[in-house]
Amino acid sequence: MRDVTSNGLAGSTAPPPGEKIKKPKEKKWGCSWFLKCCRREKRVSPLSDPKDQQKPPQELQRSTDEVSQSSVPQSELSLAYQQINLGFPNPAQICYMNSSLQSLLTLTRYFMDIVRLRDGGDTLLKLGALGKFKWLLSIEAPEFADHHQKDAHEFLTAVLGQMRDLAAPLRHVASILGRSYRCPVESNLEFRMQNRRKCKRCGSASVREEEFLNLSLDLIPGGSVQQMLQEYEKDTDLEFNCECGGTTSAQCSTFTTLPKWATSWYSLVSVISHLGSEGNAGHYISSGLHPDVDPQTASDLWLNYNDSMVTYMTREDVCQRSEESAYLLFYEKMLVTNPDPRVPVSRQAALQHMQKNLDIYEVQTAGAAQQGAQILVFPEDGLHGFNFTRTSIIPPPPVHLMDAGSSTPILPPEIITFDTPFAGKFGLLICFDILFYKPTIALVEKGVHQLIFPTAWFNTLPLLDSVQYLRSLSRSTNVTLLAANLCHDNKNMAGSGIYTPFSSIYHHSKRGDPEEGKLLVARVPVLDPEWSGQRVATEEEKLASESTSSPVTDSGFCHSESCSDASSVPSSSATFTSFTIGDPFTFVLLNEKEGRVKVCNGSFCCHLQYKRISQGNSEELYAFGAFAGLHTLDGDLSLQVCALVRCAGSDPSFCGQGVEEAETKMDFVMVGKFGTRYVYPSVLASQMVLEEVKHFDKSADGRVTLKHSDMTAGLVTACLYGQMYHLDHE
Structure with a gap:
């Protein structure tokens, strides 16, 4: 990827x-x-x-x-x-x-x-x-x-x-x-190089990666920049005293954070x-x-x-x-994305643009093949072409467009799958479509648990960062998701990953990092039940497997009664409204070092038991919020959300705005009673570090529990993101 x-x-x-x-x-x-x-x-x-x-x-x-x-x-x-x-x-x-x-x-x-x-x-x-x-x-x-x-x-x-x-x-x-x-x-200026030195007598080798701001190159009369770089990467004999008694070594230097010249x-x-x-x-x-x-x-x-x-x-x-x-x-x-894909271009211009990306893809494909990869995923918009025949590729048109301003499909929903000899069936979907029932959940309900996802994802904290949402969807729906995103700083695009229900490997550059991308390779389990000889579970069996009768005994509330009417934790009186990604959340501030709070948005209520673990003199402001209703900023999505967020400033009006860094760690139990089985849990730490949720539980009555502790870094956001697909306007 x-x-x-x-x-x-x-x-x-x-x-x-x-x-x-x-x-x-x-x-x-x-x-x-x-x-x-x-x-x-x-x-x-x-x-x-x-x-x-x-x-x-x-x-x-x-x-x-x-x-x-x-x-x-x-x-x-x-x-x-x-x-x-x-x-x-x-x-x-x-x-x-x-x-x-x-x-x-x-x-x-x-x-x-x-x-x-x-x-x-x-x-x-x-x-x-x-x-x-x-x-x-x-x-x-x-x-x-x-x-x-x-x-x-x-x-x-x-x-x-x-x-x-x-x-x-x-x-x-x-x-x-x-x-x-x-x-x-x-x-903007730092790059990495790997220096490999090998003794010419005994063959022992050492490898070291270093950070550089500049590099000295020898002039080649009548030469070009590429020729000087190629000359630099050639083996060079150096004086070197090895333990074997050898006095000469061959050194080779390669760039590790730059593409091939x-x-x-x-x-x-x-x-x-x-x-x-x-x-x-x-x-x-x-x-x-x-x-x-x-x-x-x-x-x-x-x-x-x-x-x-x-x-x-x-x-x-x-x-x-x-x-x-x-x-x-x-x-x-130079960027290789099309500056204005809506403007028609000549056949020659389209082919020239495609060739730039194909050159990059060729290098990455070779690198992935050397590591034994059997399937590769590249981001959306990598190829800008001209009259595709669809004979050698499967280009599913996006059902929903980000700019359309509505969830109304622009084309009839199309469920696309393909079979492989090494892992069975895969489903294919693109970018914005993943937020909707069709094609995403429709594929899952048909027993397709391996999804290919090329995307150009706009990260929107605190709830919809790419790695945050995709990892939580993978875990909650029991699918493997191969997600390849663009890395485009000024469009706030970043974050690719290989997500399974059991683990994840991802790359998420931060704003201002070099836009150089990364090849991700991982070995993942086969989840196609037919390929592995298993029977596809019925909807009733899926519901039963997701439900568990054991309560979270140390949460301190919601033991014997539903979370929606729990009297042991009254609703906090000092609530306020602040917008999060365009939605009016009801928030309550977490002013104590530890405690329990309840916040409701209409009849939908969320509960939180928390303990702050502050670092140094940190006085970061946190809030706990709830929202139930129609999200319309990126299309019509019916949501129920419980969210614990770090506020972007010291004033409550900053709560709900996106932040990427935090120092305060938290142990917490978050509980809500949802009207949907599709609830996606996530915990995102400072510097865009994705934390694996410690405990996630869904019961038959709709109660959902997220429990987490022992964080590796400060808490940026944690949420239970419930999608009411049956209420979406599709």
């Missing part, structure tokens, strides 16, 4: 893949590669004043040395005037710093993760900000304290290293404040050029793609940053200058 995603790449002393370079004169520098995620967004400079964005074009400072209007379209020039980074002043040989910072700000995702300082466009304010930045850096790197010229690569490495070192303490402070922090360096699509977005013969002398300038230009458009509109002087350039100008003076080049990997 594969998350199809996009990552980014930045830096090198070579031109884009496929372009040739000339051997530089008297230059033996290496080159730096920086990993980053790609997402182009409309933006402004973090050092610009919002008021400046409203000034007419003629008021913006710009050099008279502009490119001719014949080389840059008038529409692009008009756009460029409105949002332009006006450059940084250079009072005392800090061009190495200016060019490095300007190139970093060209990297879109890195830019979006930096706090948007709006110190104004005034030169003195910018000068003060740069001076403070340099002073803070020199505390840990005193070699940058003076006013002498420095090497831009060494400066960039020091800046990124210090930012990464601050990640752990900043995360701790953020969690105390009830917030989250993502390090822009770890999220042959299947990657990159675009040059920024260049740091050095004018001079030595890295610690001369002058540095930076050129970058205009911030309002999407690199996929191959636009010719670039900006040249020569300290405070900003001029317009074309891509051709940049490449010509780079042949002799390029020091660091920055690349972004």
Whole structure:
């Protein structure tokens, strides 16, 4: 199974893949590669004043040395005037710093993760900000304290290293404040490599995986980026003293968090050029793609940053200058999702787009085959094609569309299955359809307990994160679910997994993580009763097997009477209403260290016995809520839900909003009496960690109990998500 995603790449002393370079004169520098995620967004400079964005074009400072209007379209020039980074002043040989910072700000995702300082466009304010930045850096790197010229690569490495070192303490402070922090360096620039060293005498080998922010590559005269990377990955003989007496080893390095270079699509977005013969002398300038230009458009509109002087350039100008003076080049990997799938494209364009994804699929298929995989699932929207014949694939049209605004099927429901020689029958469904009776529950009731689920799932905390919902559905309905989701940060898509009623393996990237995806391979039991020679159970037998007469004896309530009218725990008086994914939940705050509460939404009531296990001085706010009614935000779904959530802030109005981190652990018993047999239990911990529910019980009278303790991390959300399929408008 594969998350199809996009990552980014930045830096090198070579031109884009496929372009040739000339051997530089008297230059033996290496080159730096920086990993980053790609997402182009409309933006402004973090050092610009919002008021400046409203000034007419003629008021913006710009050099008279502009490119001719014949080389840059008038529409692009008009756009460029409105949002332009006006450059940084250079009072005392800090061009190495200016060019490095300007190139970093060209990297879109890195830019979006930096706090948007709006110190104004005034030169003195910018000068003060740069001076403070340099002073803070020199505390840990005193070699940058003076006013002498420095090497831009060494400066960039020091800046990124210090930012990464601050990640752990900043995360701790953020969690105390009830917030989250993502390090822009770890999220956008960090990558991993595996180094394998083997003694050439005895054959003993050692393997070590390391994290990198940059990588030195040797120049190949007339070569390309791909050729330099391929050369780097070849075996290299090194001096090495082995216990056997051998003195030579062969070392091979491979990238573990980047796709194969042959299947990657990159675009040059920024260049740091050095004018001079030595890295610690001369002058540095930076050129970058205009911030309002999407690199996929191959636009010719670039900006040249020569300290405070900003001029317009074309891509051709940049490449010509780079042949002799390029020091660091920055690349972004292009997304391979269709930017607008509703717009018809030519046959050639469709085939070109398909080929990009097929290249990635081919690599992942080979990797899965090496591990003995017998069935592979790729995400929805991986292939954008043209007049499929349906002879070699089974493309079930989605019955429901996310954007339709209703659960009314757009096509007649179609139950699709296929047989395999190794595990029997599988069912096939796509994305939004899994929330509805048809086809999901219809497949289960026909005895199909192995489901293939390609999806483009929008995560919606605190109740409908992908791994949260899919794991709970797998457990409650006794199915194996092979779910492959896209990894798309700006669309809040992440989370793929192989879920069985007994276990799960999943990958869930967090917001800001590299969009690189992951191949998941697992051995799972066969659940097809006919294939294994078992009889398909009747509906009455299924109901009997789900019911159990043994109560949860330590819950403290709901022993001898139904939860809906339990008098031992009166309804909490201090209730309030807060919206959760568009639904008006009735909540009660959990103000004590431990206790019992009851909350009702209409006639539907939920009970909770809890014990908080706070970490340090954490004062996180939690609430327990209930909802029964029609959910209409993503279509018409009839629900009954009991939910224990961490609030997004210190005010009750923040309860029900999504959070991803928490420090407070909880032992709890949650009970509700539901009008449906389809109740899905889930416990989600901090950093999107899925906890396996300790105890889940359903009785014949509809009472459902979720019991959990000994959490591995802080509680983000726990819920009993009941779906009243018989009331849905299908």
